[in-house]
Amino acid sequence: MTDTKEQVATSKSDYEKFMERAEIAAAKVSTIQAFEEAVKYAIDLCLERPLNRYAISDEQVTTEGERKVIAAPALSPSEYELLKEESAAHSIDCLDSGMRNHLNGVDVGLSYGDLGLAETGTLVLNCPNEELRLATMVCEYHVCVLPKSKIYNDGYEAEEQLRKFMLDAPNYTAFITGPSRTADIERVLSIGVHGPLELHILILED
Amino acid sequence: MQEAKSLKTYRKECQESLDNEYLRSALDKFAVAYRVGRDKAFSEIDVEELVSEVADMKDETLKSLDQYLEQFARKAEEAGVVVHYAKDAEEANRIINEIGTKAGCQKVVKTKSMTAEETHLSHSMIDEGFEVTETDLGEWIIQLRDEPPSHMVMPAIHLSRYHVRDLFSEVTGKQEDEEIEKLVKVARHQMRRKFVEGEMGITGANFGVAETGSIGIVTNEGNARLVTTLPKVHVALLGIDKLVPTIGDALSQVKVLTRNATAQPITSYVTWVTGANQCGASEGETKEVHYVLLDNGRREMVADPLFSQVFRCVRCGACANVCPVYRLVGGHKMGHVYIGAIGLILTYFFHGEENAKHLVQNCINCEACKDICAGGIDLPRLIKEIHARIQDKDGQPIPSLLLSKIMRNRKLFHTLLRTAKWAQKPVKGEDGFMRHLPMMFFKEHDFKALPAIAEKPFRDIWLEIKPRVEKPKYRVGLFSGCVQDFVYPEQMVAAVELFQDHDVAMVFPMEQSCCGLPVQMMGDKKVSREVALQNLKAFIGEEVDYIVTLCASCASHLKHTYPVLLENNSKLAGQLSDFCEKVIDLSSFVHDVLKVTPEDFDGDGKKVTFHSPCHLCRGLGVHDAPGNLMRTAGMEYTEAAESEVCCGFGGTYSAKFPELSAQLLNNKLDNVEDTGADLLLTDCPGCIMQLRGGLKKRDSAMEVKHTIEALAERRKQQKK
Ligand code: SF4
Numbered sequence: 001m002t003d004t005k006e007q008v009a010t011s012k013s014d015y016e017k018f019m020e021r022a023e024i025a026a027a028k029v030s031t032i033q034a035f036e037e038a039v040k041y042a043i044d045l046c047l048e049r050p051l052n053r054y055a056i057s058d059e060q061v062t063t064e065g066e067r068k069v070i071a072a073p074a075l076s077p078s079e080y081e082l083l084k085e086e087s088a089a090h091s092i093d094c095l096d097s098g099m100r101n102h103l104n105g106v107d108v109g110l111s112y113g114d115l116g117l118a119e120t121g122t123l124v125l126n127c128p129n130e131e132l133r134l135a136t137m138v139c140e141y142h143v144c145v146l147p148k149s150k151i152y153n154d155g156y157e158a159e160e161q162l163r164k165f166m167l168d169a170p171n172y173t174a175f176i177t178g179p180s181r182t183a184d185i186e187r188v189l190s191i192g193v194h195g196p197l198e199l200h201i202l203i204l205e206d
Numbered sequence: 207m208q209e210a211k212s213l214k215t216y217r218k219e220c221q222e223s224l225d226n227e228y229l230r231s232a233l234d235k236f237a238v239a240y241r242v243g244r245d246k247a248f249s250e251i252d253v254e255e256l257v258s259e260v261a262d263m264k265d266e267t268l269k270s271l272d273q274y275l276e277q278f279a280r281k282a283e284e285a286g287v288v289v290h291y292a293k294d295a296e297e298a299n300r301i302i303n304e305i306g307t308k309a310g311c312q313k314v315v316k317t318k319s320m321t322a323e324e325t326h327l328s329h330s331m332i333d334e335g336f337e338v339t340e341t342d343l344g345e346w347i348i349q350l351r352d353e354p355p356s357h358m359v360m361p362a363i364h365l366s367r368y369h370v371r372d373l374f375s376e377v378t379g380k381q382e383d384e385e386i387e388k389l390v391k392v393a394r395h396q397m398r399r400k401f402v403e404g405e406m407g408i409t410g411a412n413f414g415v416a417e418t419g420s421i422g423i424v425t426n427e428g429n430a431r432l433v434t435t436l437p438k439v440h441v442a443l444l445g446i447d448k449l450v451p452t453i454g455d456a457l458s459q460v461k462v463l464t465r466n467a468t469a470q471p472i473t474s475y476v477t478w479v480t481g482a483n484q485c486g487a488s489e490g491e492t493k494e495v496h497y498v499l500l501d502n503g504r505r506e507m508v509a510d511p512l513f514s515q516v517f518r519c520v521r522c523g524a525c526a527n528v529c530p531v532y533r534l535v536g537g538h539k540m541g542h543v544y545i546g547a548i549g550l551i552l553t554y555f556f557h558g559e560e561n562a563k564h565l566v567q568n569c570i571n572c573e574a575c576k577d578i579c580a581g582g583i584d585l586p587r588l589i590k591e592i593h594a595r596i597q598d599k600d601g602q603p604i605p606s607l608l609l610s611k612i613m614r615n616r617k618l619f620h621t622l623l624r625t626a627k628w629a630q631k632p633v634k635g636e637d638g639f640m641r642h643l644p645m646m647f648f649k650e651h652d653f654k655a656l657p658a659i660a661e662k663p664f665r666d667i668w669l670e671i672k673p674r675v676e677k678p679k680y681r682v683g684l685f686s687g688c689v690q691d692f693v694y695p696e697q698m699v700a701a702v703e704l705f706q707d708h709d710v711a712m713v714f715p716m717e718q719s720c721c722g723l724p725v726q727m728m729g730d731k732k733v734s735r736e737v738a739l740q741n742l743k744a745f746i747g748e749e750v751d752y753i754v755t756l757c758a759s760c761a762s763h764l765k766h767t768y769p770v771l772l773e774n775n776s777k778l779a780g781q782l783s784d785f786c787e788k789v790i791d792l793s794s795f796v797h798d799v800l801k802v803t804p805e806d807f808d809g810d811g812k813k814v815t816f817h818s819p820c821h822l823c824r825g826l827g828v829h830d831a832p833g834n835l836m837r838t839a840g841m842e843y844t845e846a847a848e849s850e851v852c853c854g855f856g857g858t859y860s861a862k863f864p865e866l867s868a869q870l871l872n873n874k875l876d877n878v879e880d881t882g883a884d885l886l887l888t889d890c891p892g893c894i895m896q897l898r899g900g901l902k903k904r905d906s907a908m909e910v911k912h913t914i915e916a917l918a919e920r921r922k923q924q925k926k
């Protein structure tokens with residue numbers, strides 16, 4: 001997490017615009033008051049959606065006996081504890097590391113967004129941490145908590161922040177706008193090629 | 207990939223594409239949908255301003271290219287990247303193969319990269335024994351077919367879901383469903399294992415950011431994130447033209463790139479990789495990262511003062527999206543590796559003259575690409591220039607030589623036209639159309655009836671009708687162009703009548719000749735320059751306020767190309783700019799200068815529609831004047847779908863690629879007939895020739911006229 005942004009730019013309209021544009025990009029956006037709600041949201045989503053795994057070797061893929069998994073590698077220790085406790089109550093596994101052992105699929109990835117760009121409804125994730133990167137790429141459903149104060153109008157307004165990220169090399173910064181998509185077959189838009197099938201943004205009032 | 211050895215073979219291959227119904231309907235739908243989507247994507251943005259801002263930024267970058275390259279490489283190296291320079295494709299491929307071998311990699315996962323297509327990287331790696339998997343869905347599909355991309359952004363746009371179903375069924379060994387959602391999921395499942403097993407990831411880059419040493423990769427599917435994260439080695443291959451100074455500059459490019467490419471405000475992912483990141487698959491948990499900076503003809507290209515603008519290209523593919531020729535033949539026929547207008551140009555610099563020489567002739571000069579280009583590149587001009595360069599070296603083909611010979615001598619040209627009038631006698635029908643045209647290079651022109659040469663050219667009629675105007679409001683020089691002079695003099699006469707009503711004094715300098723566009727299109731710059739000079743001299747000394755022409759192509763050529771053709775003639779520089787300044791097209795003159803009103807006309811509510819000539823709407827930026835004039839003159843005007851798309855005439859183009867020209871014409875006629883109008887108007891005699899001939903062939907009752915004729919016929923005669 002980086003510096004909070006100056007008060008001036010925190011206009012209501014950036015926030016509204018962000019919501020609107022992210023939804024146009026097929027993200028699902030809601031507002032939460034506290035992190036606990038994100039935990040509940042992630043677990044509910046995890047329970048609702050079907051379990052899906054991928055064959056990554058010659059071994060046949062099976063979902064039988066598999067438990068659902070939430071990957072959340074970059075939470076604070078107390079946040080992770082909370083998630084773990086609540087998940088366990090629903091027979092969901094959690095992990096905060098070892099993503100490379102779960103490349104056959106995890107159900108939900110839970111992360112924090114570093115910036116929001118209202119003009120395009122874009123999340124910015126500063127993720128040199130490989131575990132975090134993988135969690136947000138390999139998961140079927142990505143749930144991302146974005147503090148409201150981190151919403152900027154556009155990339156130009158956030159340019160200084162972005163520069164800071166990138167100058168702190170090595171660095172991996174991801175702009176994420178909606179779920180993974182393609183129009184490569186007959187130009188028909190389809191959601192969920194290699195990345196997450198759904199993107200859920202939870203705007204945290206702060 | 208286009209590599210026909212002769213123009214004849216190339217034409218044959220284009221015909222095959224024309225016969226491919228799936229391709230045609232897919233590209234037709236795309237052409238229409240793209241326009242709508244793009245307009246929406248740019249609705250909140252001043253496109254012109256953004257384009258020129260990005261163009262200026264790139265022009266500035268180019269001026270200090272070495273300095274930025276040095277900064278980019280230094281920053282990247284500081285962050286742990288190994289930076290390589292490759293002078294050509296072969297060297298780039300060798301470097302990358304060596305990296306893979308040294309690191310002990312066998313399995314390679316790739317993202318889509320036009321630069322890697324340019325160097326034929328995959329083939330070279332497969333030859334070296336690597337297993338290469340394209341992970342972008344479209345690229346994977348064409349890899350399974352062992353085909354090159356047919357579009358720079360949508361590589362498999364030429365294939366249907368059924369093609370894909372069959373390909374995927376072969377891969378999975380079971381019958382797959384053709385539902386697109388399901389096919390996408392097949393790719394998701396098949397690719398996951400490839401990502402996991404990949405030892406070396408290869409990407410292109412949309413930007414190299416000098417200030418941070420970062421690369422930016424723009425994708426929708428998310429494969430670039432996996433390819434840059436999972437394997438232990440990452441190689442990015444990027445042309446030196448991908449450099450931008452700052453992150454802000456890269457953001458500006460993203461802004462125009464994604465909107466222009468796929469009409470998206472932004473793609474799902476824009477990935478910024480800086481240096482050697484953490485990687486669990488690598489020794490010491492740090493990824494091995496290489497940047498390979500490719501020249502391969504770029505430096506030679508940008509050192510050329512005319513071609514340096516190509517440095518601005520962001521590879522958005524829009525110049526193909528709007529190209530009427532691309533729409534007919536698809537990317538495999540409209541490019542070697544790079545596709546569309548930019549493809550014709552890059553082929554010459556990256557893949558050699560042999561591969562470019564037929565391609566560059568397949569441009570109808572409609573300027574649609576120039577109009578849409580994210581870099582503001584004057585693509586048609588560059589294409590013509592390459593054509594001319596190749597011809598200067600290889601010599602002109604005979605028909606074009608003949609045309610040049612005739613055109614440089616006005617008297618000979620005009621004598622021939624007058625003689626042709628007699629030669630056509632036996633074959634001329636009652637209705638003014640010739641059944642056959644006894645001209646050698648038009649022998650395959652039979653998709654439309656051709657007009658006959660008029661009894662009396664306008665230059666002869668002028669001597670009889672030249673009006674005396676007392677107390678003129680304006681003084682106008684008439685430039686007829688050869689078609690209106692010798693084929694449709696009645697259109698000039700109509701102009702004279704209407705102008706006279708509005709107290710316009712006129713002159714018609716007799717030394718004027720063809721504007722020179724046909725020879726320019728044939729690639730003969732020298733004669734084109736001679737003809738330009740002749741016309742300029744014909745008007746020197748005439749005291750006029752405007753030079754009016756009824757031909758949009760002439761107008762645009764006189765106004766915009768003469769300054770370029772005659773730029774080295776310093777003696778006439780003053781007269782030249784004065785001349786070009788005064789040139790105006792008919793509709794603009796009547797609409798903006800004469801400012802006609804409904805009181806000037808007796809309207810009859812005739813149902814009309816309009817074909818907007820390329821050189822009127824794009825060449826001169828005139829969009830609304832003709833429609834307004836029709837309403838002012840009391841006609842009922844309905845806009846036709848795609849009214850600004852080329853009718854397929856393109857001067858000598860229709861003689862060179864008659865099959866393509868015929869198809870463009872058909873599309874146009876379908877659209878105008880759909881309006882239900884009885885009368886089709888347009889502002890260019892070439893288009894009139896094309897449209898009348900086409901409607902005649904269809905036995906259509908719709909009439910075609912020049913706008914001036916429709917206006918002149920509805921004048922309030924009693925006024926004078
Ligand atoms: S000028 Fe027209 S025909 Fe030529 S490349 Fe551009 S869009 Fe295509």
Ligand code: SF4
Nearest residue numbers: 519520522523525579
């Ligand atoms: S030439 Fe212009 S329109 Fe064509 S790909 Fe490049 S930037 Fe896009």
